[in-house]
Amino acid sequence: MQAMRARRALIPGMLAIAVSVLAACGKDNKPPAAQTPEVRVVTLKDETVTLDSSLPGRTRAYRIAEVRPQVDGIILKRLFVEGSDVKQGQQLYQIDPATYEATAKSADASLESARLLSQRYGRLVNDEAVSKQQDAEAKAAYLQAQATADRAHINLRYTRVLSPISGRISRSLFTEGALVVNGQASALTTVQQIDPIYVDVTQPSSTLLRLRRELANGHLQAAGANAARVSLVLEDGSAYAESGRLEFSEVSVDQSTGSVTLRAVFPNPRHELLPGMFVHARLAEGVKTSAILAPQRGVTRDLKGQATALVVNGTNEVEQRILKTDRAFGDKWLVTDGLKAGDRIIVEGLQFVRPGAKVKATEATATAAVPASAPAAAATPAPASAPAAAKS
Numbered sequence: 005m006q007a008m009r010a011r012r013a014l015i016p017g018m019l020a021i022a023v024s025v026l027a028a029c030g031k032d033n034k035p036p037a038a039q040t041p042e043v044r045v046v047t048l049k050d051e052t053v054t055l056d057s058s059l060p061g062r063t064r065a066y067r068i069a070e071v072r073p074q075v076d077g078i079i080l081k082r083l084f085v086e087g088s089d090v091k092q093g094q095q096l097y098q099i100d101p102a103t104y105e106a107t108a109k110s111a112d113a114s115l116e117s118a119r120l121l122s123q124r125y126g127r128l129v130n131d132e133a134v135s136k137q138q139d140a141e142a143k144a145a146y147l148q149a150q151a152t153a154d155r156a157h158i159n160l161r162y163t164r165v166l167s168p169i170s171g172r173i174s175r176s177l178f179t180e181g182a183l184v185v186n187g188q189a190s191a192l193t194t195v196q197q198i199d200p201i202y203v204d205v206t207q208p209s210s211t212l213l214r215l216r217r218e219l220a221n222g223h224l225q226a227a228g229a230n231a232a233r234v235s236l237v238l239e240d241g242s243a244y245a246e247s248g249r250l251e252f253s254e255v256s257v258d259q260s261t262g263s264v265t266l267r268a269v270f271p272n273p274r275h276e277l278l279p280g281m282f283v284h285a286r287l288a289e290g291v292k293t294s295a296i297l298a299p300q301r302g303v304t305r306d307l308k309g310q311a312t313a314l315v316v317n318g319t320n321e322v323e324q325r326i327l328k329t330d331r332a333f334g335d336k337w338l339v340t341d342g343l344k345a346g347d348r349i350i351v352e353g354l355q356f357v358r359p360g361a362k363v364k365a366t367e368a369t370a371t372a373a374v375p376a377s378a379p380a381a382a383a384t385p386a387p388a389s390a391p392a393a394a395k396s
C-alpha cells in the first residue's frame with residue numbers, strides 16, 4: 005500500500021518533466037529561414053552579324069554542244085575516248101569522204117575552165133572580138149564555178165566531224181558503219197564544258213521582298229562588295245574549296261513554285277563538280293548591326309509552342325518573355341522581338357525559379373564564339389534541355 009502511494013506521488017513530477025522536455029524540443033525544431041535561389045545569367049548586348057541564305061540548287065554545264073553531222077555518209081572512225089576531255093577543233097569522227105572528194109575535184113576543174121574563159125574574154129572584149137555581154141556572162145560563170153567549188157570543199161571538210169567546244173565528251177551514240185545524215189534529230193555525242201560550271205538555285209519571292217523591305221527600312225545594311233560571292237556545300241556536307249560569284253537572277257517569278265532562279269558560276273579546275281549534282285549555295289543577304297543573340301540553353305517553349313525566356317530585372321525578380329526568333333547562329337538564337345540589349349537571361353538554374361521570384365544572379369562563364377554569319381531559316385527554339393541549331 006505504501007509503495008502504491010509512493011508511485012502516485014511521483015506521477016505529477018514526471019509529467020512536469022515531460023512537458024518541459026517537449027517545450028524545449030518544440031523550440032529547437034523551428035524551420036530555417038528560406039534561402040534566395042541562385043541563378044546564372046548572360047547579359048545580352050548589341051552585336052553585328054552577317055546574314056546569309058542557304059539555298060538548294062543543281063550544277064549545270066557552262067556550255068553544252070550536241071555534235072551532229074553536217075553531211076550525209078557512213079561513219080568510218082570514232083577518234084575519241086568516251087568520257088575524256090577534248091579540245092575545240094579536235095576531230096571526233098571521220099565520215100566516208102570518197103564522194104565528196106570526187107565532187108570537189110570536179111568543181112575545181114569547172115572552176116579552172118571558167119577562169120580561163122573569163123580571162124580570154126577579158127582580152128578579146130578590148131579588141132571587140134567578143135561582145136561586152138559575152139564577157140560579163142563569162143565572168144558570172146567564173147564566180148558561180150568558184151562558189152560551187154567552195155561548197156564542195158566545205159562539204160568535204162564536214163566529213164571530219166570536229167568538237168565545237170573544249171570540254172568533257174559523253175558516250176558515242178553511233179558506231180563505225182552507221183549511216184548519218186545532215187540535220188538528223190539524234191546527236192552523235194555531247195561535249196560539256198564544266199570548268200567553270202554553273203550552279204542554279206531557287207529563292208522564294210517572299211524572301212526577296214522581305215530583304216528589300218529590311219534594306220529600305222535600315223534594319224539591314226548591304227553586304228558590300230562580297231555580296232556577289234557565293235560559297236558551296238556539297239551533297240556529303242563538305243564545303244567546296246572554291247568560291248563563286250553571282251551572275252544574275254531571273255526577272256520573273258515561276259508561277260508554279262513562287263520562286264526566282266539565281267545563277268552563280270564556280271571555277272572547277274579539278275572537275276569535282278559534275279552537271280546535275282545537288283548542292284547548297286550560301287549567299288550573303290546583308291549585315292545586321294544591332295542584333296540580339298540569345299543563348300539557346302536559356303530559351304524554352306511553353307505549352308503553346310511559343311519561344312520563351314526567363315530574365316532577371318533590375319530588382320532581381322524573374323520575368324518571363326515571349327520571343328520571336330529568326331535563325332540559329334552557332335549555339336545562339338537571333339531574337340527579333342522580346343529581348344533587348346542589357347537584359348539578363350537565365351541560362352542555369354531555370355528549374356529552381358518561376359516568374360516573380362527573387363533570385364541572386366551571377367554572370368555565367370563565356371560560351372563559344374559565335375560565327376560571323378549563319379544560314380537563313382525561320383526557327384522555333386527547341387527546349388533548353390536539348391537545344392538544336394536550325395538548319396536551312
